[in-house]
Amino acid sequence: MTTTEHAVSSAAHGRCAGVVTAGVTGTPDVTGARGDAGAARATVQRGRPARTPGRWSR
Known part of the structure; x- marks a missing residue:
C-alpha cells in the first residue's frame, strides 16, 4: 500500500474536504x-496492503 499527500488549494471549508474525499475515494485502486480543509491537504492510500505470510505458510 502506498500513502501520498497532495495539496488541495480549493478546499477551504469542511464541506469541500468531504467532496474531495468522496471524489478521490471513487478513483480505481484508491483504498x-x-x-x-484546515491544512488544504488530501491524504490518499492506494493499492492493497502487502500480504504477510501466516505462521503456517511455507
Whole structure:
C-alpha cells in the first residue's frame, strides 16, 4: 500500500474536504482518502496492503 499527500488549494471549508474525499475515494485502486480543509491537504492510500505470510505458510 502506498500513502501520498497532495495539496488541495480549493478546499477551504469542511464541506469541500468531504467532496474531495468522496471524489478521490471513487478513483480505481484508491483504498482510502481523507481531506483536511484546515491544512488544504488530501491524504490518499492506494493499492492493497502487502500480504504477510501466516505462521503456517511455507
